[in-house]
Amino acid sequence: MIAGIEVLHPRLEALLGRGAVTPVDGARWTVDGLAPRLIVRPADAEQAAAMLRVCAEGRAAVVPWGGGTAIEVGNPPRAADVILLTERLSRIVDHDHANLTVTVEAGARLGRLTTALAERGQWLPLEPPHAEEATVGGAAAVGLTGPRRATFGAARDLAIGVRAALPNGSVIKWGGKTIKNVAGYDMAKLFVGSLGTLGLLTELTLKVYPLPETTRTIAAWSRDLGSASALASLILTSPLLPTAVTVVNRTAEESRPGVLVRVEGIEAAARRHERDLLSWASQAGMAAEVLTGDRERVLWQTLRDTGWGEGEAAVRLSVKAGSVPEVLAALATSLPAAARIVAHVPAGTIWIAADPNELAPVLAPLRALVQQHTGHLLLARASRQLKAAGDVWFPAPASATMALMRGLKQTFDPHNVLNPGRFVAGL
Amino acid sequence: MVTHAPTAGPDARGGRAPAMPAIPELEACIHCGLCLNHCPTYRVTHLEAESPRGRIYLVDAAAQGRLDLTKSVADHLYLCLMCRACETACPSGVQYGRIAEAARETLGPPGPPLTRMMVRLALRHLMPHPWRLRAVAALMRVFQRSGLARLAAGVLPGKLGRRLALMPAASPRFYAPEAEVLPAIGERRARVAFLSGCAMSMFFTEINEATVRVLRRNGCEVVIPSGQICCGALNVHNGEAGSARAMARRNIDAFPDDVDAVVVNAAGCGAAMKEYGHLLARDPVYGPRARQFAARVRDVSEFLAALGVRTPARPSSQTVTYQDPCHLAHGQRVRAEPRALLAAVGVQLTEMAGSDRCCGSAGIYNVLQPEMAETLLREKMEAIRETRASVVVAPNPGCMIQLKYGAQRFDVPVRVVHLLDLLDEAGA
């Protein structure tokens, strides 16, 4: 910061109104041990942009904050002065039921949005950890995905329109309510997944889907991870169309490895899935059961939140779907015994939940494993020390690619006030 | 991969570049490009100028005076096979064939000056004269039987030697029907005229005989007019539209009007004769007669499929694949009928990939553009090989000659026959 908080605080208050600017109190507002001094709650995109401009001028480091559910993702920040809390940007602007789209401000919680959409028989397939508390903007900016990614896409695929507040004080938009749109450059792709380092997402228009008529989950439990993985592969080469196929080494309830297959759609399809899956599980000597209702809901929620519990560390591997069996086999022998593995097979996303103290020695072998399979690794949750020991994202992009990314960061946030140092390679 | 470089040399075609007249068919092209990947020469070269759209563009630019008709332009236009696969692909119904023929009429025959002269000579002074063709056939027979041909092919260097090897074997005798009118065998169901054709008469006498046999067996009275001559297809395709018109008029005079159809067993000839109306459109006397004549022309497969053939006593048991001749599939839109006839004689057809893609024969193209023809032939033979068929049916003399050569050249164990060969063998 150029001038101190004493100068910034009144400037922000003058801009946004007294109630919108409060000093930080309490430890919950820290990021990797750094404690920002102020919390600012802009009421709309223009206020957010004005605030960003002021902070840019004053070189005050800004931490965009939605629901805080994934706030720890990223490298330790170089500085953190002001929290930009999006809670007042929470309107559901337009749920166009017949167009299968919803336009919502970035600070709206996914839980509330889910309820609102469900009233008209629709839903938004964004399932980051602790989705109920996460905000739409936060989920889009961080880009974590859940069990049904391969079926419905990630935030980058669901967002068809965005508005963003930039550090130069402007509010820009791209896209809108049409799922086809090639007017101009796809700026949505730039901001989604950028960890808020190029600008603040203030509003998104997203594709929604009809709620399925019926949902059930077939769980098949095996003796070893290899058999579970093999059954998953079989399912993925069959004509079946499950919305999620997830392999686990254990769950809270079940100590055996297994495959969880989620089936959503019309009754006729669900029955076919059930029939085939139970039959294949039986042929493979696996015990199988069908889960519905709350049991099913809680199961998937737990799987979704694996690694995101109190006191846990989490690593995410992203590999090609075809590499998952081999990677799982390697993981089975190399991870600490208590580690939990949740592999969303069709997307190639593998979450590892472990004790933070047991993670350090396995990180390098995990990176090597991922490299061998031309994949990527994110150290999503870990101690500050472990995060500071190397970039949480691996591998770093090649130099030519990195140069482009630096160029983008430089052009949109020349004073590096948005989440400085937190993104890939310290962007 | 063959690379096609426009042949070196001065750009101007020795003097004033001819002016391209306006061609009405050009208007239909909306430049969408959907033809590109259907064009064999584009698939090989990946050059826009070797695509139908590109060639149309060149002709259009020339017609508007934006482009001189240089040798380079002519080269692009003459690398075209005239297979008309683009017409099949075109959603706008652009009649590429007509555009190309009109352009070639302006350009004259293809090739460097010596070649042009020889081609013109052959087209004007050989093709229209059946007796001269007989003489040439006789000479070829002597050349081939005496072993001279084999010697020459072995001795002459690379390209030339291969071109000689391309030369098809002349039939033991030139086709000569026993009489001008051959009665139906059994109940008479139709009366047809038959085009004996020059290539068929010189190289495939037995197929003509088989054709007539099958027609007669199925109740056709067959008239083989003695005054008929070459249909003129090669002339139209090689910039000799003037002589082609004269040949068309002769044929229109030679063929009787009182027939149910004029039956043709060579795809190229059938396509050409179906377009006599267009060829003679500006002829006040022959124009209307040409249109009526053209309306009676049928490929033998069309005619027999409509007429219905006798179910054979001995159905075929060979593994067969089918090569759609360009001028049958694209030129006449006849694809289903030959297949229906094969099915009627119990043939289980194994379709080859790209059955309607040109084999590279394309009239005299394989002599004038040996590299491109060879590339296309290699691909074609691979497609045939993959079917593992022992027989390939190709109802067109040019295709048959090319595929026989291909079987030898690329070592593919397949027998090349005409549709009527199989029908005759099966006793249809």
Next chain:
Amino acid sequence: MTALRDAQSRARLIRRLQSVVGEPYVLHRPDDLTVYEQDALMVARHMPDLVVLPDTTQQVSDVVKLAREAGLPIVARGAGTGLSGGAIPQAGGVVVALTRMTRLVELDLASRIAVVEPGMVNADLTAMLVPHGLFYAPDPGSQVASTIGGNVANNSGGPHCLAYGVTSNNVLGLEVVLADGTVAWVGGRAHDAPGYDLTGVLVGSEGTFAIVTKVVVRLVARREAVRTLLAIYDKMDVACEAVSAVIASGVVPEALEILDGITMRAVNQTLHAGFPDDAEAALLIEVEGLAESVPVLMERIEDICRAQGARRLQTAAGVEERLSLWKGRKQAYGALGRLGRRAMMLDVCAPRSRLPEIMRRVLEAGRRWNIGVANFFHAGDGNLHPTPFFDFDDDSPEYARVIGLAEDIMRACVELGGTITGEHGIGLEKREYLGWMFTDADIAAMKQVKQVFDPAGVLNPDKIFPTGQPVHGGSRKSAAAPA
């Protein structure tokens, strides 16, 4: 702009380019160049200085460097089937045609991805995948000719994008050659590549950011069962309401297209596609999935169509009939060549909830300007292709009516929350209208991104951003943007 004014430097450049790609693949004669002066947009053309056809990434890189050195702009080109003039070298320069680069570099069946070169023809890719029970989902109408590279540049769509997404949702990574010749990879073969989604921002950048030399594509498994329905209507209005009703019901088909009577009759002239000759509109609907699901879903759709007033429902009896219906749909643009000498296919989108309204405005506009308009489009994603057809040339005074019509339709779509281009791109054709969609701040931000990728502005200049020189209608300035 160019340093090729004198014959000597031109000859030298030609020689140097020839040493990179080989003599046959450096085109410099007028006839060789003229065929590259236009793509499928017929109202503009401009001769390139040279055309080069490289065969490898390294060659592309070397060619870019040589062109840069010579101070020439660079325009990448695939098959040249683009309808917005994206491949027209309006500032001259070097056209880099990627049509020779057609290889399937990698095929990973277990992961359902492939790596292809940019010149691979879209339909050829899918054909190659048939034996493996896979296909590449984005299927634009041009797919029998358009290349994957071109599809990437335009973020191409197609009827099946309703279910499977557009190009951007089906590309995981790219190898590109940047404006200074540097080769870079963005994205990867797995999801979640670290950093900004450069892949996402490159897709649809219309050749102005980089030249694509490899594409990592996502492949989709062919569904067990498919059923195709043609629902025939007597009024376009009613057909549009039916589309909205189907979407709103919660059944999302794999494809949902509309053809109007004009289009169907035109297609019938060229093709026996199976369309009726006497209907004003038809919905072409495709449902895919499990053998158990498809009949149930189709029945629901049929019920909705009937309830919405379909005169007749016709289910495709087999593969041939299905392919024939689709061929008819995909050849629609070309078929319009029979209705008039010229046609201008618009590419607008409106939210699906406003479909009946936008179609009414389209038809009104046609009446107001007295020009016939054919309509065939991706109703399921709200992507319309109103296509005026006419006989006059683009330099005739009558042409102003076509522009007026086009602008009315675009304006209506923007007013209803839509877009002026759903899949064809801004290119040359619509650049003067960019301001109808974006504020100055929006455009400034986009230009900033362009600056990062191509600071010298050598890649496909004069595309996307307004220059003040409309492509249509000569000296006409673009009309005021809607409020």
